[in-house]
Amino acid sequence: MTDRTRTPFSVTTPGEQPWWKSSVVYQIYPRSFADSNGDGIGDIRGIINHLDHVEKLGANVIWLSPIYVSPMDDNGYDIANYQDIDPLFGTLADVDELIADARDRGIGIVMDLVVNHTSDEHAWFEESRSSRDNPKADWYIWRDPEPGFTAGPHGEEPPIEARPNNWESMFSGSVWEWEPRRGQYYLHLFSVKQPDLNWENVEVREAVKSMMHWWLDRGIAGFRMDVVNFLSKAEGLPEGEPTHHGYTNGFPHFYYGPRIHEFLGELRRDVFDAREGTFLTVGEMPGVSPEQGRKFTDAESGQVSMVFQFEHMDLDHGATKFDRVPMSVRTLKDNLSRWQDGLADGGWNSLYWNNHDQPRIVSRWGDDSDAHDGGPLWRSSATALATVLHMMRGTPYIYQGEELGMTNTQFADISDYRDIESLNYYRQSVDAGQDPAAVLDSMAWVSRDNARTPVQWDSSEQAGFTTGEPWIPVGPSAAVANAAAQDDDPTSIFGYYRQLITLRRELDIVVHGDYHLIEAEHEQVFAYERHHNGQVLRVLANLTGSEARVPAEHFGGQVVLANMERHNREAGVLAPWEALVISV
Numbered sequence: 001m002t003d004r005t006r007t008p009f010s011v012t013t014p015g016e017q018p019w020w021k022s023s024v025v026y027q028i029y030p031r032s033f034a035d036s037n038g039d040g041i042g043d044i045r046g047i048i049n050h051l052d053h054v055e056k057l058g059a060n061v062i063w064l065s066p067i068y069v070s071p072m073d074d075n076g077y078d079i080a081n082y083q084d085i086d087p088l089f090g091t092l093a094d095v096d097e098l099i100a101d102a103r104d105r106g107i108g109i110v111m112d113l114v115v116n117h118t119s120d121e122h123a124w125f126e127e128s129r130s131s132r133d134n135p136k137a138d139w140y141i142w143r144d145p146e147p148g149f150t151a152g153p154h155g156e157e158p159p160i161e162a163r164p165n166n167w168e169s170m171f172s173g174s175v176w177e178w179e180p181r182r183g184q185y186y187l188h189l190f191s192v193k194q195p196d197l198n199w200e201n202v203e204v205r206e207a208v209k210s211m212m213h214w215w216l217d218r219g220i221a222g223f224r225m226d227v228v229n230f231l232s233k234a235e236g237l238p239e240g241e242p243t244h245h246g247y248t249n250g251f252p253h254f255y256y257g258p259r260i261h262e263f264l265g266e267l268r269r270d271v272f273d274a275r276e277g278t279f280l281t282v283g284e285m286p287g288v289s290p291e292q293g294r295k296f297t298d299a300e301s302g303q304v305s306m307v308f309q310f311e312h313m314d315l316d317h318g319a320t321k322f323d324r325v326p327m328s329v330r331t332l333k334d335n336l337s338r339w340q341d342g343l344a345d346g347g348w349n350s351l352y353w354n355n356h357d358q359p360r361i362v363s364r365w366g367d368d369s370d371a372h373d374g375g376p377l378w379r380s381s382a383t384a385l386a387t388v389l390h391m392m393r394g395t396p397y398i399y400q401g402e403e404l405g406m407t408n409t410q411f412a413d414i415s416d417y418r419d420i421e422s423l424n425y426y427r428q429s430v431d432a433g434q435d436p437a438a439v440l441d442s443m444a445w446v447s448r449d450n451a452r453t454p455v456q457w458d459s460s461e462q463a464g465f466t467t468g469e470p471w472i473p474v475g476p477s478a479a480v481a482n483a484a485a486q487d488d489d490p491t492s493i494f495g496y497y498r499q500l501i502t503l504r505r506e507l508d509i510v511v512h513g514d515y516h517l518i519e520a521e522h523e524q525v526f527a528y529e530r531h532h533n534g535q536v537l538r539v540l541a542n543l544t545g546s547e548a549r550v551p552a553e554h555f556g557g558q559v560v561l562a563n564m565e566r567h568n569r570e571a572g573v574l575a576p577w578e579a580l581v582i583s584v
């Protein structure tokens with residue numbers, strides 16, 4: 001029997017519950033974290049050199065975005081070899097050292113598992129595309145042109161109408177790419193350099209499982225599983241309609257396919273349950289509902305520890321993510337509460353505001369207008385948002401720099417952008433006749449590059465990230481949103497995140513309490529209670545820039561954490577962006 005309380009990678013955590021329920025995860029996007037050799041690109045040695053920062057913060061798990069061999073079409077999410085490290089980042093020996101160093105500090109390493117697709121430069125795909133009858137011919141999703149169409153005399157691509165269906169890539173354009181050597185198309189839900197693996201093929205599943213065992217043998221603590229709800233595609237790959245809010249054409253046919261629970265169940269059985277101890281598995285699952293999330297995470301019958309859901313991230317998206325629509329506090333708390341309630345009974349949530357694909361939370365739903373000189377709006381909005389998230393039921397994730405209040409980029413020129421999604425979107429929109437300035441505006445708001453500017457270590461040139469030229473420009477908030485300025489200051493954003501993590505460690509109720517939304521109709525305040533063994537913990541957060549009133553009785557109890565000093569606090573009044581945690 002697997003002992004669910006046991007971490008296979010370090011110490012045993014006490015209690016009946018899986019260790020990852022009381023954990024806090026810190027996400028590192030290695031390319032942008034810390035550069036140790038002056039080539040302008042973050043690397044594994046840079047991570048090792050900065051483990052103090054993560055340890056001091058109090059996180060006990062690090063999720064590493066991909067560091068495997070890759071042509072870097074999508075910054076490493078296009079993998080050419082799962083079992084080696086890209087020389088840009090270092091070597092396998094460096095990774096082993098990182099795993100060991102982290103373990104000594106009680107920190108487990110979670111690797112990114114990207115198995116919906118590989119790079120087109122992976123040996124599997126190179127073989128698969130070479131002919132119709134090679135041993136890996138069926139490892140990817142190949143289709144003939146529609147009936148009535150054929151390739152040209154030299155294998156040229158037939159007209160567009162010959163494509164197997166009308167699905168759109170997440171990165172713009174069709175999902176179908178022509179391969180003259182086979183006279184067929186392959187499917188790529190992401191870039192043309194990210195062909196989708198064929199999970200219907202048992203050999204593919206076996207190859208992935210043995211790769212996972214190889215990594216677990218190195219002593220890692222689990223996997224973050226990239227777009228893992230996309231593995232099973234609907235039979236016949238039917239024509240798509242844009243029916244799923246904000247997602248691409250075709251989405252309904254692959255985000256929750258017929259065999260998804262089966263495929264993930266096979267990984268749980270043959271990889272995780274087959275080993276001693278338990279691992280943290282988090283499935284990135286765009287589009288899933290609370291009901292589906294509940295099924296994936298059920299303690300008994302589920303397949304993963306938790307999922308990354310996207311409903312709250314999509315609340316300010318219109319027809320696509322690049323169309324910004326207003327979002328209210330009401331909408332946000334309705335949504336997050338639906339997830340809290342939906343997974344209350346037997347499921348488990350992940351909690352996040354940020355990752356390498358999302359704009360910075362303080363710029364998105366906080367107020368970064370005075371960030372350049374470290375002003376109170378920036379500080380209190382960042383900490384109010386953090387309070388709301390960290391006191392909920394679930395495992396919190398902190399994305400590098402979030403704990404410092406890093407802001408969006410404010411890039412004004414297309415030449416500053418690096419991300420394939422943004423560049424493709426720009427080209428497509430401008431080609432379609434849109435005003436380039438307007439396109440740049442929406443990118444400044446939502447581009448993934450907002451999350452990818454270098455981590456700000458100090459206020460020196462290049463923010464202490466590199467001694468060379470960074471691969472992407474440093475963001476605008478480096479003077480104040482940096483580790484040197486904040487690591488030892490208890491009143492900093494970093495200091496506040498530390499306190500939130502300490503509360504989670506000290507109070508059982510934060511990990512295990514039930515969640516109850518209060519003041520559900522309030523337009524400004526996100527307020528809820530946690531209940532556990534007769535105790536109550538109350539969270540009050542004003543998520544707006546104006547004063548807010550709530551019934552005075554909600555202030556009753558002992559304040560265990562507050563994001564601002566307030567003398568003569570009038571019961572019932574919350575200052576702009578004020579957040580309180582009260583023990584009743």
Ligand code: GLC
Pocket residue numbers: 074077078114190226227284356357
């Ligand atoms: C996930 C990753 C994203 C990547 C995509 C394709 O959404 O988080 O960065 O581009 O999958 O692998």
Ligand code: CA
Pocket residue numbers: 035036037038039040041042043088
């Ligand atoms: Ca480097």
